Amino acid sequence: MAASDARGAGGVRRRDAPRRGETRSDGGPRRAPSGLRLALALPLLVGALLPHAFAGGGTRRWFGGRGESQRAEAQAAKDAAAAAFYELDTAQRGLRISIEAITAVDSSPDARRAVEGFDALGRRIDEVSHTYIGAVDAHDLDRDELDAAAAGRARAELTRAKEELDRVKGELDRFEEGLGPLLGRAETQLARLAPAVERARQALRGASGALDGVRESGLRADDLAARLAALGPELTRLNEGAGRHGVPETLQRADRVLRDAETVRAEAERLPERAAEIDRRLVSLRTRTEALTTRTEHVEPVLSELRRRFTAPCWQDLQHVPEQATATLRQAEERLAEAGKARAEQRWPDATSLLSTVRALLDSTDEAVSAAGDRLRRLDAVATDPKAEIDRTRFAVRDAQRLAMDGRNTPDPRHARPLDEAVARLDRAVDALEGRHPDYWHFLTELEGVRASAAHVVGLIREERGAAH
Structure with missing residues (x-):
């Protein structure tokens, strides 16, 4: 009989189909006794159940080559993602230290923008880190029941998580490169x-x-x-x-x-x-005060000589010199006493300030006392020989005129006018000496004014020519 004849539809053996090893009464094979059939079937049943028995009790299910390869690939993807996560976290920590260094030193707009950029990157890092942690938590690669499809999904998700981590790490690296100038100044x-x-x-x-x-x-x-x-x-x-x-x-x-x-x-x-030094100045200023007191006593005889020989305009401005000098010297002596007390009490700034005041008082007194003697000497000289003063002044005016005409056919009116006025002023001063009682002091001051005008014109000419060159 053919194998197809022994089964009905669907491959199920018909009830009347003879079994292997049996001979029917019509001459075909006979069925074996039931005990013998059980003895023959038991080893086959045990062999069929044995793998399932060892699969229980905590033993990993065996998938064969394809399943274990998928599990290994998923584990490798998990390890790679973990390494990327660690690198990103380490880079973020290092960059945070740099940002803190910048903010501790710099409050410029560039520094504030750097902080804002770092905060934005931090939010991006939180997002990809959350995705990575979610992928790790969603897949237990050590689970016995993990099949090939689940392992493939785990590998895909972990690979995507790693790619996102790497992408953000690249953004972080580029951001850190841009911080170079700020970080350099901060460091x-x-x-x-x-x-x-x-x-x-x-x-x-x-x-x-x-x-x-x-x-x-x-x-x-x-x-x-x-x-x-x-x-x-x-x-x-x-x-x-x-x-x-x-x-x-x-x-x-x-x-x-x-x-x-x-x-x-x-x-x-x-x-x-x-x-x-304060001690030396105290001694020196006391000595100078005594000397000026003595000189002041000689001012009155000088004034008497001036009054006797010259007109009132020559000495009227010096009338009060003796009284003013005496009062000023009294003030100087009082300040000297205060300075000595400050020195004894070691109030050094006060002592220094008081000594400076004393020096200023003595300088003014010295100038006033000297003015009387200088006036008498100058008036004596011009009264004896006014020509020396006149010649000196005319030379100053002519020297200015020569400079004004240097390289020109006609002088510049800005230079010629004040020089002409100076000449006229000199002539009037000389003519004033012809009187019975000439004012020699007015003569001297006028000639000083003429010389000053000539010197002013000379200064203007030289300044203009210097600028032109």
């Missing part, structure tokens, strides 16, 4: 910070040491001590650091403390010399 200032603070501290220690040395020599230096004490709060702020006060402000504070402390130290070291 320069940060590199200055620690040395600047240390220099300020050393300057304070140096000022304190110099002040102690001055005090040991017997000088109090109270004003310097007060200025040094005022720097204490600044030192406290420096010690609090740039994290609290900012890098630019801390650098400025360090420079200011350094400068002020160095000034205190220099003044403390110079204080003994300053005290000695």
Whole structure:
């Protein structure tokens, strides 16, 4: 009988189809007894169930070559995504340090834009990181029941997550490259910070040491001590650091403390010399005051000579010199006494200021006292020989005229007019000497004015020619 005849539709054996090994009564094969059939079927059943028995009890299901390859590819994709995630996280941490360095130093619009750009990148990093973590959580690659299709989906999602992580990492790298100038300036200032603070501290220690040395020599230096004490709060702020006060402000504070402390130290070291100088000035100004007092006593005889020999306009402006000199010298003596007291009390700024006042008073007195003697000498000279003064003035005017005509046929009116007026003024002054009682002081002042006019014209000409060349 054919194999197709032994089965009905659907491949099911018909009930009347003979089994293998049986012979029917009509001469075909007979069916084996039921016990024998069971004995023969049992080994086949056990063999069929054995793989399923070992699959239970925590043992991984066996898929064969294709399934294990998919699982390995998914695991490799997971490892690659994890490495990309770690690289992105490390780069973000490093860039955050750079941004913090920039913001600690720089408040410019460029720095603010850098912070905004970093924040935007941070949001993008959060998105791709969330996608990556979601893909990892969604697929347990160690699960026994993981089939090939699930492993393929896991590999695809993890690969996409890695690509997104790599893409954002590239954006982060490009952003960091653009921060180069800002970061360079920030690093320069940060590199200055620690040395600047240390220099300020050393300057304070140096000022304190110099002040102690001055005090040991017997000088109090109270004003310097007060200025040094005022720097204490600044030192406290420096010690609090740039994290609290900012890098630019801390650098400025360090420079200011350094400068002020160095000034205190220099003044403390110079204080003994300053005290000695004040002592010398006190002695010198006392001596000068005494000398001017003696000279003032001689002014009245000079005025008497002027009154006797010359007209009133020659000496009227000097009438009050003796009284003014006496009053000024009295003020100088009072200020000298105050300066001596300030020196004894070691009020160095006050002593210095008072001595400067004394010097100014003595200078004005000296000038007034000298004016009387100088007036008498000049009037004596011009009364004896006015020609020397006239010749001196005419030479100055003619020299200016020659310069005005140099290289020209006619002089520039701007130069010729004041020179012509100077000549006329000189002639009038000379003519005024013909009287019985000439005003020699007016003559001298007029000739001084003529010479000044000529010198002014010479200056203009030379300035114009210098500009032309």
